[in-house]
Amino acid sequence: MKMFRSVCFLLVFSLAISVSQARSMIPRPQPLNSLKINTTQNQRSCSFTVSIRTSCYSTRYTRDQISLAFGDAYGNQVYAPRLDDPSSRTFERCSTDTFQVYGPCTYQICYLYLYRSGYDGWIPYDVTIYGYNVSPATFYYNVMIPSDIWYGFNYCYGTTASSLVVKDT
Numbered sequence: 001m002k003m004f005r006s007v008c009f010l011l012v013f014s015l016a017i018s019v020s021q022a023r024s025m026i027p028r029p030q031p032l033n034s035l036k037i038n039t040t041q042n043q044r045s046c047s048f049t050v051s052i053r054t055s056c057y058s059t060r061y062t063r064d065q066i067s068l069a070f071g072d073a074y075g076n077q078v079y080a081p082r083l084d085d086p087s088s089r090t091f092e093r094c095s096t097d098t099f100q101v102y103g104p105c106t107y108q109i110c111y112l113y114l115y116r117s118g119y120d121g122w123i124p125y126d127v128t129i130y131g132y133n134v135s136p137a138t139f140y141y142n143v144m145i146p147s148d149i150w151y152g153f154n155y156c157y158g159t160t161a162s163s164l165v166v167k168d169t
Helices: 002-025
Strands: 030-032 036-038 046-054 065-071 077-080 096-103 111-117 124-131 137-140 150-154 165-167
Touching: 077 096, 111 124
Parallel strands: 036 165
Antiparallel strands: 030 150, 046 096, 046 124, 065 077, 065 111, 111 150, 124 137
8 A cells, every 4th residue: 555655656746747847848938129120121912810819817908009020931021010909909808809911921930929018918828820821820928928029939940039020011
């Protein structure tokens, strides 16, 4: 009986360690101080559907200004300023908002950054981008986006975050 308790304890302990290590392996969004918006090129050749789910931990509604930038590893980038619209109830708690965004056609989307300006403290749950001839790309947040800084993910191999330049659409 004592041996059985010891084995059970070791199994439960091992499982707890495994779960905690798995949680630490989940990528977290990172700040990006050097995202530059390039307004010299104005391509509108592809349409993207952007679905943003607001966390149930977010404020009931937000007046924050929300923008996003995403792209691929080959320099094709899309910038969408001011997705917010408080009069239309966008980004309410536990809701999903869908936007059509236009920009240059991309290969597989591998980075996404959000920009929030305001005092409400909006919390996105996740962002999924659907584009022509590419797999949907989902980026999980579920944390408050700091104000006045680009915040997100860069899964592009060989592309450093500081080299990202967004082409205005």
